Amino acid sequence: MEPGWLLWGAAVLLLLLHVLAELSPAVGFVLRLGWYCLLCVLGSLLAVPACLLLNGGRTVRNMRIIKNIVKAFKYFFGLKFEVKGLENFEVEGPAIVVSNHQSILDMMGLMEVLPDNCVQVGKKELLYTGIVGLIMYLGGVIFINRKSTTSAKMVMSEVAKTMVAENVKVWVYPEGTRNCTGDFLPFKKGAFHLAIQAQVPVIPVVYSSFTSFYNPKTKLFTSGKIKVEILPPIETKGLTSDDVSDLTDRCYHTMRETFFVLSGRPSPSEQWGPDQPDVWCGTALLV
Ligand SMILES: CCCCCCCC/C=C\CCCCCCCC(=O)SCCNC(=O)CCNC(=O)[C@H](O)C(C)(C)COP(=O)(O)OP(=O)(O)OC[C@H]1O[C@@H](n2cnc3c(N)ncnc32)[C@H](O)[C@@H]1OP(=O)(O)O
Ligand SMILES: CCCCCCCCCCCCCCCC(=O)OC[C@@H](O)COP(=O)(O)O
DSSP states (O other), rough: HHHHHHHHOOOOOOOOHHHHHHHHHHHHHHHHHHHHHHHHHHHHHHHHHHHHHOOSSSSSTHHHHHHHHHHHTTTHHEEEEEEEEGGGGSSOOEEEEEEEEOOOTTTHHHHHOOOOOOOEEEEGGGGGHHHHHHHHHHHEEEEEOOOOOHHHHHHHHHHEEEEEHHEEEEEEEEESSOOOOOOOOOOSSSHHHHHHHHHHOOEEEEOOOOOOOOOOOOEEEEEEEEEEOOOOOOOTTTOOOGGGHHHHHHHHHHHHHHHHHTTTTOOOOHHHHHHTSSSSOSSSOOO
């Protein structure tokens, strides 16, 4: 077929999809999420050879390449990030970064602020997303098996040693799963054990609620603004395993307060909690 016809075909298809998306919010939602996944695949197709050629294999240095590609995604969805407190990432040496996790769209927010030499902890199922899994592997993502606490803890203890030896920061989602209820889930303790074992600071990062522009239950996915705040590091020098619960609580409360402020909502005490969710949260691999 002539290239001219192909271009016309693509243009007509895009127009058709656009009209469909405008007519039905549900179709628009599926198309936009599909487009997001496609962008991830296309981005990975670009990033994999770049990472292999420039850095030769699995290394945190690949995160820079991945980050620069992913930072362009927001323009396709009309998303804006307003970032405060980037200077709080400027701690010498390793640290544990903890942040709230609302959706697979978080990956854009993550790359928007990701400091150098920082890898994430992710569920091992993500390795099976083909080329996207491969790019995560090349970027140095640490994969854990959430179904086995023993093996997850073993992996994390190993990380406590290597992060200090190799001077890397580790980004953990302490809720342990995506949560778009407009509130926080209780924090799991792995991140805080890790910080105390390695005696490194915890840097909390908070993203405002997505519920005004993204809601899988009502099939809402429009453009929107996300406020991000990087909070001051919390030191753990001298803390022992007895202090894990206190450290977890302290981070939870500080982050949750900030979350409500950033989301422009009343303070948590006057609020409904995750017990009365008005937003459905997916449990499938991606949505
Ligand atoms: C170029 C284009 C590219 C496009 C493509 C994109 C590529 C982008 C590349 C890269 C981006 C990557 C993005 C990745 C994003 C991934 C997101 C996810 O997958 S989120 C899910 C996984 N993450 C977690 O789950 C972490 C948080 N979880 C934990 O830390 C848990 O604590 C865990 C898993 C370690 C254990 O989970 P438990 O469910 O058993 O829960 P507990 O209550 O915390 O632990 C049980 C007991 O064990 C103790 N414990 C936990 N950890 C311990 C430890 N290390 N040592 C000793 N005790 C420990 C605890 O204190 C608790 O005991 P007591 O209740 O206090 O008595
Ligand atoms: C099976 C083949 C699928 C091929 C499609 C690949 C396209 C994948 C693009 C999405 C990549 C986005 C990465 C973000 C990772 C993420 O945020 O995962 C969420 C989970 O960690 C949280 O776990 P949970 O909420 O418990 O399922």
